[in-house]
Amino acid sequence: MRATESNFEAANAVQLSSRQRRFVGISIAVLLALRVLGMFFVPYTDTTEARYAEIARKMMETNDWITPQFDYGVPFWGKPPLHTWVSALGMKIFGANEFGGRIFIFAIACGMVALLYRWVKKERGRDMAMLATLGLLGCGIFFVSMAAVMTDLVMLFGTSLCMVAFWNALEREKNRRLWGYLFFVGLAIGLLAKGPVATALTGVPIGMWVLFQNRWKDTWQRIPWIKGTLLMLLIAGPWYALAEHKTPGFLKYFIVGEHIERFLVKGWSGDLYGRGHAKARGMIWVLWILAVLPWTPFYLAPFRRTKTIIQGMKGAEGSWPFYLLCWATSPMLFFTVATNIIPTYVITGVPAGCILAVELWSMVANRDPVPSRLAIRFFAGTSVAATAIFALGLLSFNGFIGLSRKKSQKQMVADVEAMSVDSPSVLNYWPKRIYSAEFYSRGAAKAVVQPEEIAALLTNDERDFLVVRKAYQSAIPQDLLDSFTEVEEVGGDVLMLEKPQTLNAHALAQ
DSSP, X not given: OHHHHHHHHHHTOOOOOHHHHHHHHHHXXXXXXXXXXXXXXXXXXXXXXXXXXXXXHHHHHHTOOSSOEEETTEEOOSSOSHHHHHHHHHHHHHOSSHHHHHHHHHHHHHHHHHHHHHHHHHHHOHHHHHHHHHHHHTSHHHHHHTTSSSSHHHHHHHHHHHHHHHHHHHHOSTTHHHHHHHHHHXXXXXXXXXXXXXXXXXXXXXXXXXXXXXXXXXXXXXXXXHHHHHHHHHHHHHHHHHHHHHSTTHHIIIIIIIIIIHHHSTTOOOOSSSOOOBXXXXXXXXXXXXXXXXXXXXXXXXXXXXXXXXHHHSTGGGHHHHHHHHHHHHHHHHHTTOSBOOGGGGGGGHHHHHHHHHHHHHHHHTTOHHHHHHHHHHHHHHHHHHHHHHHHHXXXXXXXXXXXXXXXXXXXXXXXXXXXXXXXXXXXXXXXXXXXHHHHTTTOOEEOOSXXXXXXXXXXXXXXXXXEEGGGGGGSOHHHHTTEEEEEEETTEEEEEEOHHHHHHHHHHO
């Protein structure tokens, strides 16, 4: 079998010139540099990243490392805490800021990229590994996630470790036993990062590959199922037990609600921390097309030579590309019938998709010099486009567009703090919680959701600021609005300050 695969490797080997290799290396370095700059200069934006950053900040502040908190004293049962641990640890070391929350997420992403690079280099050579790495770093969903305070990157590391470890345990003689155990370490990471869904997103592609390649015997003999499962439970099990003991009801909500009803019940209303993202069944494929931009055309173009690709996939020679195909498509297959989905659900298949795209182009190009020249131009053009898009995105937050003011409350909180140096005040938001405001105010910002709560601000003996989204300003009775003075407008939000006479009137009444 290995001899046949050697012929396959020789036939489809990717060979770059020194100039092309230099271009790829520089492009990788530029993309990494842009992402590092983004860690510093892009504030936490609402809703997702700011929410998880505030949960991590609360963990660091309260020193409660078992139960993430949605609000002070309110447990967050929506996700396991591995990503929260990672971000909270960074904040503990580097401070409650953007860099502190993101640095270890970024470090994990770099470790995962290194793992995949070494794997592809071992199987298909350095040049293909470089091309696949550039494709992955330039993929929109991965570029954003690799330094964002969210669950997805940490889970992706776990699932990618599983897939690489499983392949090496079956296909490589060296360190086979170690890779077998690392497969279960990856499953444990997935359980602590996202939950049982991570095991499904690993089991689906492996199951398909084993079934179609008829590798049942090898899978049973070369993977330490009993000892490995015990290792997985030893790593992940204690937190689940502690979480249920500390906050009873966690397991029922998390297992049944988050892992069954969320995906099968359209418009699921049981979400304690937000709302369901109702989509038509099958929309996960459309989300994939959008998530992997600007590389989507590059991924899909080789399928115009379907006959060539099918021939390359056949028999033992197809073991490697078919493994990638199963891995790349598994999240879409798994979530096809789901109705509550978001773009990040496709992320576990993205690394394999990047590797597979280069593999398919090599299949086609090595049989026809015209596609070969086209592939080079197509790849280079997409790389430049990705770099330009991400650079423009970075500038848009801190440059001529100023998205940081529209997507984050960092500047608003800073303005209020500057105006409150000599006169302490309270920052309030209408008509809902704004997580970036909570993070940057260190948990002090409050939400007011009823007009009666605004009225109560006028009689609480405190100097109150009220931030109102202009779209919701008409819902506040005019007499209450007249009790505030408009201070400034930032990114569509109006900052208002309680008028002095309301404070004085209340003091006289006392």
